[in-house]
Amino acid sequence: MTCGWVTGAAAGFLAGATGRLRVPVPSFLIDHPRGKVLFDSGLHPDAGRDPEGRLGKVTRYFTVELAPGEDVAGRLAALQIDAAEVSHLVTSHLHFDHTGGNGALPNATVIVQRAEWEAGHDADGVRANFYDPRNYDTGQDVLLVRGEHDVFGDGRVVCIPTHGHTPGHQSLRVRLDRGDVVLTADACYFRRTLEELRLPAVMHDCDAMLASLHRLRALRDAGARLVYGHDPEFWATLPQAPAAFT
Numbered sequence: 001m002t003c004g005w006v007t008g009a010a011a012g013f014l015a016g017a018t019g020r021l022r023v024p025v026p027s028f029l030i031d032h033p034r035g036k037v038l039f040d041s042g043l044h045p046d047a048g049r050d051p052e053g054r055l056g057k058v059t060r061y062f063t064v065e066l067a068p069g070e071d072v073a074g075r076l077a078a079l080q081i082d083a084a085e086v087s088h089l090v091t092s093h094l095h096f097d098h099t100g101g102n103g104a105l106p107n108a109t110v111i112v113q114r115a116e117w118e119a120g121h122d123a124d125g126v127r128a129n130f131y132d133p134r135n136y137d138t139g140q141d142v143l144l145v146r147g148e149h150d151v152f153g154d155g156r157v158v159c160i161p162t163h164g165h166t167p168g169h170q171s172l173r174v175r176l177d178r179g180d181v182v183l184t185a186d187a188c189y190f191r192r193t194l195e196e197l198r199l200p201a202v203m204h205d206c207d208a209m210l211a212s213l214h215r216l217r218a219l220r221d222a223g224a225r226l227v228y229g230h231d232p233e234f235w236a237t238l239p240q241a242p243a244a245f246t
């Protein structure tokens, strides 16, 4: 599901690039027999109509587009799914374009890496990473994990630590009948990030991010299909809900 668009300096996504770049804000629904899992929740519903009020200083760097109905609850409603039905919300990391819809998912257990959550509840961590606790301090149960975490214990939906972009970033491996899909989120913005090992200009930990990219490469080389975090060209090749990635 595309939950809005963000435009920012291209170098912010890919060091050395020039100009500005408009990228999609993805959210993914995984329908498992034991629950509906959402991977990231996109932008806050107010981000489109009141960007400064909702996003604050982030608007110095990014322009945000979010039309009515494009927020995650709207996207789910278009699929005849009540946001209250989502049982698990796997959060890649706490940035505004990945947690803005958290508050719309009242019954979801939020699954996040402990290092990420701790950075999001530490004044220096919040400042350094441009976090906004209004996005993620939304009252649900939170399951703090460290490293790999198998959500249902059957290998179908597994959190994979890919730290570096932020202190506790994680990606999600989904085992479909046709094979593994890895939703990289911001551990790998674009296909080019992986192919050229080209980092963005800004990140939490360069060495950790490179190590995560090598891990993602190894998964790809083992046959997994990777879905990159904000790649507009790649995104255009993927099916959009209600069509499913199978």
Ligand SMILES: [Zn+2]
Residues within 6 Å of the ligand: 095, 097, 098, 186, 229, 230
């Ligand atoms: Zn992002």
